[in-house]
Amino acid sequence: MFYLILIFWIVSAIGGLSGGAPSTSITLSEALEKIKSGKISEVTVIDNEVVLKETDGGLTYTASKEVNASMVEIMNNAEIDISKVNLKVENRAGLKAFGDILGIFLTVGLPLLFIIWFFRKSSGGTGAGGMFGFGKSPAKLFVKGKQKITFKDVAGVEEAKKDLEEIVYFLKNPAKFHKLGARAPRGVLLIGPSGVGKTLLAKAVAGEANVPFFSMAGSEFMEMLVGVGASRARDLFATAKKAGRAIIFIDEIDAIGRMRGGLDGGHGEREQTLNQILVEMDGFESNTAVVVLAATNRGDLLDPALMRPGRFDRRVILELPDLEARKEVLKIHAKGKPFSRNVNWDSVARRTVGFSGADLENMLNEAAIAAAVNDRKSINSNDIEEAALKVKLGAAKRRTQTEEDKLMTAYHEAGHAIVNFVEDLDPVHRVSIVSRGMALGFTLIPPRRDEVHRTKSNLIKRMAMAMGGRAAEQIVFGDITTGAASDITHVTQIARNMVTEWGMSDLGPVSLGPQIDVNDFGKAYMEPSKISDGMMSKVDEEIKKLVNTALERAMVVLKENRKKLDEIAKLLAEKETLDDKEFAKLMG
Structure with missing residues (x-):
C-alpha cells in the first residue's frame, strides 16, 4: 500500500510540473496576433508548445508549432519586435520521456506486479514450486520437539497403539533395522469411522518418535490447474526426505486414492496425483527413514495398488470405543x-x-x-x-403442538417403551415428547453392553419394539400417522438383511443381496445378485412377512398392557419427559 501511495504522489508531481493554470487552446496565427497587440507579458516555448500569459495576469493561452521550427524565426517573419517580448525556452523532453515510461508502467507493469503479488500471497508467500507456488505442498509442519501429543494422550485404541509401536521404534533407531537388512514399513493405513482418533494417533506417533510431522489432507492436493496434485506430491515427499527422519500424514486419502478405471470412469487429475504418490513411495531408498501414515473411513474405496507390499503394507483398524x-x-x-x-x-x-x-x-x-x-x-x-x-x-426444540398432537406423540413413544420392557430388551433410559432434530419425540434405550452378535430372536424382538409406536396409534386412535416413517424404514432394513444376507428366513442360508463386481481395474460397481424373478418375489414376501409379524407382535403386547399404555401416555403428555425410574415405577 505504501508503494502505491508513493507512485500516486510521483505521478501527481509530474503532472504539476507539466501542467499549471487552466489555459485556452488557440492557433499559432492567433497567438502571433496577441503578441503583436502587446497584451502578452510572457511567451514560453516548451518543445512544440507555445504558452502565452496576458499582461494583467489574466488568461493563459496555448498554441502548437512545428517541432523543428524556431519561435524566433516565426516571430521575425510575423514582423514582431523580439526585444519587446519576454521570450523563454524550456526543454522538458527528458521529463516527458520519463512520464511516458511511467505511464506505460502504470498501465501494464503495475497490474502485472499486482497479479504476481496476489498469486504469491495466495500460495503462502513461498513463490516457488510450479506456477506462482501452486505446485508447492501446503502441508502443515509440526516441528520436532514441539509436538506435545504422545500415546498417553490417546485412549481407547490400545491395539492400534501396539501396532504402531514398531513404527516409533524404527523412527528412533533406523540403523538397527538397516544393519539387519530389514525394510521397515513404508506406509501405514489407519482405517476407521469418523471421530475415533486417526489423526490424533498419527500425531502421537510423531510425538513419541520426536520427528517432524508433515500433515496434509487428500483434498489439498487437488487444485484448479491440471498437474498441481502431482507437483504437490513431489514437493511434499522431497521436503520430508530433506528432514531425514520424518512422518508424512495424508488425511482422508480416499479423496485421491480411489480405485482407478472401472465402469464409473476416472478422474485424470486424481489418478495422476495417485500415480505420483505411488512413484514417490516406490522411490524410497533402503536407508530412508520416512514413514507415510494415511487415514480413511472408506477403506473399501481405495485402489488395490496402494495396498501392495512396499506401499501401505500395514493396515491398522480402529473401531468405536467399547x-x-x-x-x-x-x-x-x-x-x-x-x-x-x-x-x-x-x-x-x-x-x-x-x-x-x-x-x-x-x-x-x-x-x-x-x-x-x-x-x-x-x-x-x-x-x-x-x-x-x-x-x-440435536438440541431440544419447543415446537408448537396441539394437545391432540402431543397426545398422539405420547402414545407413540409409550408404545415403543412398553414393548421394549415386555420383550425384556435393554432398559429404557428416557422417554420424551420434546422434539429434537427431525423427531417429534424419542425413546432412549442405550444397550446394556457392547454387542458383537445378535440372534434371530433378539432381532425379532427389536423389530417389534420399533413397530410399537405404529401399533399404539392403531389401537388407541384407529388411525395411523406419518410419525412411524423412520421406524418402518429401520424395520424393513433389518428384515431385508435377515432374508438376503443373514439367512434368517424360510428361504434358508443363501446370500441374495447385491454383489460387488471385481475386475482387472478393481471394484467397479454393485451389480444385482443373479437370481430369478420368482426368487425375488419370494424375498419380497419374506420381508413383508417379517415386518407384519413384528407389527402384530407389538399390537398383542400393547393390547395386553392397554391400561399401562394409557397411564404412561397421559403422564408423558403432561410432564413431557419420563426418566428410567419413573418409567420402571409405572410398569411395576
Whole structure:
C-alpha cells in the first residue's frame, strides 16, 4: 500500500510540473496576433508548445508549432519586435520521456506486479514450486520437539497403539533395522469411522518418535490447474526426505486414492496425483527413514495398488470405543474441567454406547458450556445427560403442538417403551415428547453392553419394539400417522438383511443381496445378485412377512398392557419427559 501511495504522489508531481493554470487552446496565427497587440507579458516555448500569459495576469493561452521550427524565426517573419517580448525556452523532453515510461508502467507493469503479488500471497508467500507456488505442498509442519501429543494422550485404541509401536521404534533407531537388512514399513493405513482418533494417533506417533510431522489432507492436493496434485506430491515427499527422519500424514486419502478405471470412469487429475504418490513411495531408498501414515473411513474405496507390499503394507483398524475404552477417553477429556460429585463416570460410559472419541469430547464440551450459561461452578450429571442428547439427537426444540398432537406423540413413544420392557430388551433410559432434530419425540434405550452378535430372536424382538409406536396409534386412535416413517424404514432394513444376507428366513442360508463386481481395474460397481424373478418375489414376501409379524407382535403386547399404555401416555403428555425410574415405577 505504501508503494502505491508513493507512485500516486510521483505521478501527481509530474503532472504539476507539466501542467499549471487552466489555459485556452488557440492557433499559432492567433497567438502571433496577441503578441503583436502587446497584451502578452510572457511567451514560453516548451518543445512544440507555445504558452502565452496576458499582461494583467489574466488568461493563459496555448498554441502548437512545428517541432523543428524556431519561435524566433516565426516571430521575425510575423514582423514582431523580439526585444519587446519576454521570450523563454524550456526543454522538458527528458521529463516527458520519463512520464511516458511511467505511464506505460502504470498501465501494464503495475497490474502485472499486482497479479504476481496476489498469486504469491495466495500460495503462502513461498513463490516457488510450479506456477506462482501452486505446485508447492501446503502441508502443515509440526516441528520436532514441539509436538506435545504422545500415546498417553490417546485412549481407547490400545491395539492400534501396539501396532504402531514398531513404527516409533524404527523412527528412533533406523540403523538397527538397516544393519539387519530389514525394510521397515513404508506406509501405514489407519482405517476407521469418523471421530475415533486417526489423526490424533498419527500425531502421537510423531510425538513419541520426536520427528517432524508433515500433515496434509487428500483434498489439498487437488487444485484448479491440471498437474498441481502431482507437483504437490513431489514437493511434499522431497521436503520430508530433506528432514531425514520424518512422518508424512495424508488425511482422508480416499479423496485421491480411489480405485482407478472401472465402469464409473476416472478422474485424470486424481489418478495422476495417485500415480505420483505411488512413484514417490516406490522411490524410497533402503536407508530412508520416512514413514507415510494415511487415514480413511472408506477403506473399501481405495485402489488395490496402494495396498501392495512396499506401499501401505500395514493396515491398522480402529473401531468405536467399547465400555472400558470410553472410560479412558472420558478421563482424558475430563481433565481441566470441574465436575460435581454426583457424576457417575461408569454410568456415563454405559450410557454412551456408539459414541466415538470425538463425540465424547464434544459431549463434555457441551456440558461445560451448559454449566457456564447457567452460572454454575461445576458440571453436573444433568449437564452431561442433556449434552449427550444434544450430540446424538440435536438440541431440544419447543415446537408448537396441539394437545391432540402431543397426545398422539405420547402414545407413540409409550408404545415403543412398553414393548421394549415386555420383550425384556435393554432398559429404557428416557422417554420424551420434546422434539429434537427431525423427531417429534424419542425413546432412549442405550444397550446394556457392547454387542458383537445378535440372534434371530433378539432381532425379532427389536423389530417389534420399533413397530410399537405404529401399533399404539392403531389401537388407541384407529388411525395411523406419518410419525412411524423412520421406524418402518429401520424395520424393513433389518428384515431385508435377515432374508438376503443373514439367512434368517424360510428361504434358508443363501446370500441374495447385491454383489460387488471385481475386475482387472478393481471394484467397479454393485451389480444385482443373479437370481430369478420368482426368487425375488419370494424375498419380497419374506420381508413383508417379517415386518407384519413384528407389527402384530407389538399390537398383542400393547393390547395386553392397554391400561399401562394409557397411564404412561397421559403422564408423558403432561410432564413431557419420563426418566428410567419413573418409567420402571409405572410398569411395576
